Amino acid sequence: MDDINRIVAVNLKKIREKNKLSLENLSELTGVSKSMLGQIERGESNPTLQTIWKIATGLKISLTSLIVSTKPEAEIINKSNISPIVEDEGRFRIYPMFPFDYEKRFEVLNIELDPGAASYSEPHDENTEEHVLVQEGEFTIKINGDTYRVKAGDAIRYRADKDHAYYNLSDKLTKISMVIYYPNIIIKE
Amino acid sequence: MDDINRIVAVNLKKIREKNKLSLENLSELTGVSKSMLGQIERGESNPTLQTIWKIATGLKISLTSLIVSTKPEAEIINKSNISPIVEDEGRFRIYPMFPFDYEKRFEVLNIELDPGAASYSEPHDENTEEHVLVQEGEFTIKINGDTYRVKAGDAIRYRADKDHAYYNLSDKLTKISMVIYYPNIIIKE
DNA sequence: AGATGATGAACAATATAACGCACAATTTGA
DNA sequence: TCAAATTGTGCGTTATATTGTTCATCATCT
Numbered sequence: 001m002d003d004i005n006r007i008v009a010v011n012l013k014k015i016r017e018k019n020k021l022s023l024e025n026l027s028e029l030t031g032v033s034k035s036m037l038g039q040i041e042r043g044e045s046n047p048t049l050q051t052i053w054k055i056a057t058g059l060k061i062s063l064t065s066l067i068v069s070t071k072p073e074a075e076i077i078n079k080s081n082i083s084p085i086v087e088d089e090g091r092f093r094i095y096p097m098f099p100f101d102y103e104k105r106f107e108v109l110n111i112e113l114d115p116g117a118a119s120y121s122e123p124h125d126e127n128t129e130e131h132v133l134v135q136e137g138e139f140t141i142k143i144n145g146d147t148y149r150v151k152a153g154d155a156i157r158y159r160a161d162k163d164h165a166y167y168n169l170s171d172k173l174t175k176i177s178m179v180i181y182y183p184n185i186i187i188k189e
Numbered sequence: 190m191d192d193i194n195r196i197v198a199v200n201l202k203k204i205r206e207k208n209k210l211s212l213e214n215l216s217e218l219t220g221v222s223k224s225m226l227g228q229i230e231r232g233e234s235n236p237t238l239q240t241i242w243k244i245a246t247g248l249k250i251s252l253t254s255l256i257v258s259t260k261p262e263a264e265i266i267n268k269s270n271i272s273p274i275v276e277d278e279g280r281f282r283i284y285p286m287f288p289f290d291y292e293k294r295f296e297v298l299n300i301e302l303d304p305g306a307a308s309y310s311e312p313h314d315e316n317t318e319e320h321v322l323v324q325e326g327e328f329t330i331k332i333n334g335d336t337y338r339v340k341a342g343d344a345i346r347y348r349a350d351k352d353h354a355y356y357n358l359s360d361k362l363t364k365i366s367m368v369i370y371y372p373n374i375i376i377k378e
Numbered sequence: 379a380g381a382t383g384a385t386g387a388a389c390a391a392t393a394t395a396a397c398g399c400a401c402a403a404t405t406t407g408a
Numbered sequence: 409t410c411a412a413a414t415t416g417t418g419c420g421t422t423a424t425a426t427t428g429t430t431c432a433t434c435a436t437c438t
Contacts (some may be wrong), residue, residue, distance in 0.1 A: 022384080030214050035386095035388090035428075035429090039387095045425065046237050046238060047238050053193040063256060100244075102246075163370060204416065211416085212416065213414080213415075221397095222397050223415095224399095224418085224419095231417090234396085237395065237425080252405085280383090
């Protein structure tokens with residue numbers, strides 16, 4: 001079950017109990033069956049936009065208030081809880097430590113490259129920038145035909161709106177951290 | 190198809206075209222199949238919260254920006270486009286002319302009561318207020334045992350957090366307009 | 379204690395969201 | 409001018425959202 005559904009689960013339950021409503025009351029108020037409401041509160045369902053909308057308007061609250069999550073002051077992210085995105089047959093493993101947040105407009109990844117690992121990346125949107133800290137081993141990147149080798153302890157920053165490729169040309173494991181900044185390309189209206 | 194889905198339909202299409210993305214591009218970006226994206230843009234589908242979430246994060250925009258609708262400066266609401274809520278076997282017809290909006294916190298209804306029509310209403314939340322303008326005929330309301338008769342041209346306001354019942358005790362059609370104000374009962378956290 | 383009513387969870391049935399594939403229309407480009 | 413690629417739509421299939429109903433648990437009377 002997805003992250004977003006957990007959020008609405010706890011929010012909805014909190015709001016319902018705050019207002020001393022039973023599932024049946026809420027059902028009459030929103031026009032959504034109480035079984036569905038129960039499943040949503042338990043995080044067992046992936047509701048439809050229409051359903052979420054009916055719940056929000058039935059409760060006379062904004063849809064946004066169902067999907068906001070009040071983040072704790074501090075929180076620990078365990079690597080073991082993060083499912084990595086793998087490329088190059090498992091030799092290239094991306095751990096999204098701090099996923100993209102449209103307000104902060106950046107994300108933070110840890111990446112492991114086995115010896116010989118290679119990964120190619122399509123150009124991102126204009127002015128997207130990647131910041132790489134090499135933690136262990138040696139990191140090689142090719143941008144627009146130019147090749148850069150970066151050693152442990154060093155760092156590199158580059159615009160990612162061109163084709164680029166990552167390599168670990170050494171014979172031992174390479175670990176890097178990457179901060180990607182995405183400018184807000186959507187121009188409203 | 191519901192209102193909210195039309196909104197995301199036009200918003201999504203606008204954003205996609207603004208960024209010069211094909212359905213296939215957007216599909217790769219979001220992990221949602223292009224057939225689904227096409228259906229959403231055409232308003233033919235009622236997407237899942239998970240899907241909307243994937244689209245928003247894939248585009249690096251807030252989920253809110255997909256569900257906001259920039260209302261036109263002015264707009265005409267046709268009675269014929271509104272499907273009434275009927276009670277008392279069709280003798281009591283409610284037309285939601287301006288549906289509830291959580292920002293404005295009120296809604297505006299037109300109600301028609303055939304001769305002899307009666308409708309009972311559960312108590313609303315505390316401090317909810319109803320404002321009635323009698324346009325035609327005669328309107329009778331019973332609140333907490335007290336009975337009020339209101340004639341055309343007159344008006345009545347009352348707290349709706351008690352049991353109350355509406356009647357048309359006359360022998361001709363009665364038309365009223367009702368403005369219901371809902372205080373914000375949800376206390377965050 | 380036992381009956382009654384209310385509440386949330388479990389189950390079965392149906393409607394439909396979501397996907398992969400194929401097709402038609404349009405654009406590209408040589 | 410004709411292939412080749414790209415784009416959006418349509419269709420069949422699968423997974424699952426949503427509903428109505430049943431069931432277990434608990435509180436409240438008499």
